Amino acid sequence: MSERESGVPxxxxxxxxxxxxxxxxxxxxxGSVDIVxxxxxxxxxxxxxxxxxxxxxxxxxxxxxxxxxxxxxxxLPVAPGTRFxxxxxxxxxxxxxxxxxAGARGYVTKTISGTDLSDAIRRVADxxxxxxxxxxxxxxxxxRDGGAGRDDASGVATGSEELDSSDLDQLTPRxxxxxxxxxRGYSYxxxxxxxxxxxxxxxxxxxxxxxxxxxSSRHQLTRWAADRRIV
Numbered sequence: 624m625s626e627r628e629s630g631v632p633x634x635x636x637x638x639x640x641x642x643x644x645x646x647x648x649x650x651x652x653x654g655s656v657d658i659v660x661x662x663x664x665x666x667x668x669x670x671x672x673x674x675x676x677x678x679x680x681x682x683x684x685x686x687x688x689x690x691x692x693x694x695x696x697x698x699l700p701v702a703p704g705t706r707f708x709x710x711x712x713x714x715x716x717x718x719x720x721x722x723x724x725a726g727a728r729g730y731v732t733k734t735i736s737g738t739d740l741s742d743a744i745r746r747v748a749d750x751x752x753x754x755x756x757x758x759x760x761x762x763x764x765x766x767r768d769g770g771a772g773r774d775d776a777s778g779v780a781t782g783s784e785e786l787d788s789s790d791l792d793q794l795t796p797r798x799x800x801x802x803x804x805x806x807r808g809y810s811y812x813x814x815x816x817x818x819x820x821x822x823x824x825x826x827x828x829x830x831x832x833x834x835x836x837x838x839s840s841r842h843q844l845t846r847w848a849a850d851r852r853i854v
Contacts (some may be wrong), residue, residue, distance in 0.1 A: 633678040633748035633807040636660040638668040638694060639710075641687050644733075648681065648710075651737030656744055657734035665689040665697075672698045678748040679706055682727070682851045684718045692725035699726050710740070714807055716849045719758050755807060790851065793835050801828040805841060806848035 635656045637645045640663045649658055659675045662668035665688045672680060672694075680698070684691040694705045707727040711718060719730050728747045731740065732755050743753045791799055797818070804814045811825045818825075829841075838844050 629716070632657045633744055634675070635661045635744060636664045636675060636677040636680045638680060638686070638691075639670075639683040640664065648740070652741055652744075653737075653752045655741040657662055663687075665693050668694045668836065669697050672702050672705060676702055679744050680707045681710050681744065682707055682722070684709055684713055684722055691727070695725040695727050706747050706750075708744060709754065710735075714755070714758060717852065720849075730758055731755045732758075749801065758808065759793060772822060790836065791853070794832060798828050798832050798835070801825060802832050802844070803853065805829060805832070806845045806853075808845075 633652065633656050635652075635658050637648055637658060638661070639645050639648075644665070645661050645663075652658070656679075659677050660671040662671045663686070665686050666684075668682070670681070680694070682691045682694060686694070691707075691709055691711075698705060698707075707722075707729075709719075709722045709727050709730040710733060711730070712733045713719075714732050722730060722765070728750075729743060729752055731743055731753065735743070735755065746753050794802065800818060801814060804817060809817065811822050814820075814825045815822045833839065833841075833844060836844070836847065838847060
């Protein structure tokens with residue numbers, strides 16, 4: 624793997640099926656990176672990566688003829704020096720885990736600022752692993768102990784970890800909403816804003832959720848939700 628010279632902008636390929644979005648990303652990044660190619664489909668992406676050998680591929684998870692994991696899996700053997708950073712509107716556990724399992728070095732959501740995205744690209748190019756704060760927790764949980772009990776292709780829970788509806792039946796509809804937002808990494812203040820309730824009310828709901836599910840921490844709650852595919 625060749626080392627990128629210090630101070631030289633990372634060479635980047637943009638992969639997203641929306642041309643307007645690619646144009647917006649290009650404008651946001653400005654001269655902080657060197658955009659050497661773009662693609663809108665899995666096939667185009669693989670061909671562009673093989674041709675340009677970029678430092679980083681900025682990759683959407685969902686594409687018309689497949690997904691980000693397919694791009695990563697097909698490209699890594701022929702472009703081993705290239706690293707992949709997923710950029711997606713989705714913060715669903717199954718999307719994050721599947722593309723990371725395929726070999727991506729990070730995952731950020733499309734709410735990220737241009738400055739933070741530029742920094743994330745540089746960090747991935749330099750060998751770091753980068754995640755949006757809301758996503759890091761359940762990614763770590765998913766890969767703990769080698770991801771035992773999970774399906775290799777999808778990175779989601781199987782078998783005995785499938786959702787038992789009785790687990791959620793004991794929660795009120797509002798508590799279920801709070802549960803999902805907590806598991807996605809939202810702060811109490813963000814949950815309050817999302818659900819139009821006070822922070823104090825969020826705290827009460829969160830306490831009730833932990834008590835009813837017999838969990839002792841938010842960390843356990845995140846793993847519990849990811850295991851049952853309800854994040």
